[in-house]
Amino acid sequence: MLKREKTERRVGLPELPNMERGKVVMRFAPGPSGPLHLGHTRVAILNDDYCRNYDGKFINRMEDTNPDKIDPNAYDMIPEDLEWLGVKVHETVVQSDRFDIYYDVARQLINMGKAYVCTCPAEDWRALKEKGQPCPHHYEDVATTMDKFEKMLAGDYEEEKAIFVVKTDLKHPNPAIRDFVGLRIVKSTPHPLKGDRYCVYPMMNFSVAIDDHFLGLTHVLRGKDHLNNTQRQAYLFDYFGWKVPHYTHYGLVSVPDAILKTSTVGKGIKTGEYSGWDDVRLGTVRALAKRGFRPEAIRNYWVDCGIKETDVEFSWDNIYAYNKAIVDKTANRYFFVWDPVPLQICGVNELHSRAPRHPDHPELGNREFQLNSPIVIHVVEKDLNTAMEAGKVRLKDLGNVEFRSGKALYQGNDLAVLKEGYRIIHWVPDNCTPATVIMPTGERKDGFVETMPKEEEGKVVQFERFGFVKVEKVAPKMLAYFTH
């Protein structure tokens, strides 16, 4: 017997079974209730990653079969978010375009004796199912059932008065698997795209199974909250003899300190609590973009996270690290002084400062300042207090000062003082740009920033000793969003 060699440490995602190059078809299936948030990005990126690695086809399927939970803008926002994430969509499918397919499959099921139309009160039907017993309509003949189904389609039943049920196995030990609703009646809410053209809507389990088959899905990634749904849908595949795609269920993600719930956010936007879907306090893709996250960082995070069935807790620290690795290379450095207090430097008539735009890339040039008497700069209040206690401080790229009876005396520009335990702080010249940084909490940090070139707008820069920020506007007042 041969033993398999121990495998090398895996890089990237694990192989999925039967991954055939060029033949893989996968899908991302969001409900168009709003733009994408952090939670969506995992499965979108994982699907995309597999599709890219195997020359597969990525289908974006809008699951808009519950008119109560549709935001019409989401039909545009979701593709925008996917594009920003770097997800390559090969085909877009909208479920509300496919009602005829669902109805057709429903009729076939009726003819096969695998479905019935139930007109019991909802509670009765549910209670019988709980006990593993059929409702009176379960065994109605094909003609009767078909007749009732056509009446449903014709609008003869009111909402909740009839449902189309797929038979599974009423004796199934798991109550969650027994007969499930395939189609229901919706009349009270018009469909944002289709108006009142349809009154019979498929349930997720019904439309998903049908679409997964007819769209030729080979591999499906879904949250493990769908574990039972996969079993229910298996009955449909079995009845029609369809080839079952390979399912991978991944664990639930909890995102600490994030506002994700689409309905909550939607409400908050209406009341003015949030400025919009891109309010930086939110966990939406557009908020992350606004804050200065690179899509590659989000991708690297999820690929590294893998696709196990274990529940995971999202780690901001980890994703910050991925993003930092990307933006640090290109982020120019600037001094931003929050809680500013003025400081006059005595004992010198003029000073010249030269600081590199990027410490690792001297070729990018320097920021230069000429300071003339009286020399007044601004520093962070807390830094000044600490410095005065210490009695001395190094002003980065400018010079050393000592404090004597409350005055800051210039002590030259020798870096050797660092050996003597001088702390380094940053500063800005007296006449520079007022600045505001918006934190992810919504809090504002006001102060001054050295004057920045217009090209920095839209880019991530580093405010030294503060953090990375994405610059929105450089003048007349600088505005930026804190990244991390």
Added chain:
RNA sequence: GCUCCCGUAGUGUAGUCCGGCCAAUCAUGAAGCCCUCUCGAGGCUUCGACUCGGGUUCAAAUCCCGACGGGAGCACCA
């Protein structure tokens, strides 16, 4: 209540299928040090985990049983 899934450091992850090379990988984090200049980057050091209990075996993170813990579903939502 019924059914199903999952348990490796603070967090994520590799290893689990096919027991030994695992006194357990990598990343992140924290602490500290180095660096002529950041609370950044880089370099170095340290901290920290196989949920528990039995069993099988020369050998168990890995196989078996049980317990415990966590999660999901049992919708005319997705």
